[in-house]
Amino acid sequence: MSVLFLLPHLFLCLAEPMMCYKCKRYHLGICYESMRSCTLKYKQTCAVENVYFLTRKGRSMYFYSKLSCKANCEDINFLSFDKRTELICCKHKSYCNLPEGV
Structure with a gap:
């Protein structure tokens, strides 16, 4: 087998996997449970879900965030x-899934 054929496959094996933060309840820089990591699998991306509650006047007030690896994320x-x-x-x-500006 040609060495040139094997080079791209060898590079893929040596590449470090993409990692994401994982936390069920993250607020203002603190994970209120244990902060963990997850490794991205096929068709997954890092995700942050920012949860806001709505006031009586219809404004959004930041409450907390969820950090995870999510499949087919949009x-x-x-x-x-x-x-x-x-x-x-x-x-x-x-x-890359730490919330910014909340």
Whole structure:
């Protein structure tokens, strides 16, 4: 077998897996359970779900975030009567799923 044929396969085996933070309840830089990591699998990305509660005047107030590895993730906003959930996906680097600006 040609060495040139094996080089791309060898590179894939040596590449470090992408990692993400995993926490069920993250707020203002603190994980209120144990902060863990998850390794991205096929078709997964790092994800942060920012949860907001809605005030009587209809404003969103930040409550907490969930950090995870998520399959088939798409950036989206979910809105219900009493809360809003913002889902943000990333895979440009390991541990890219820390919430910013909340």
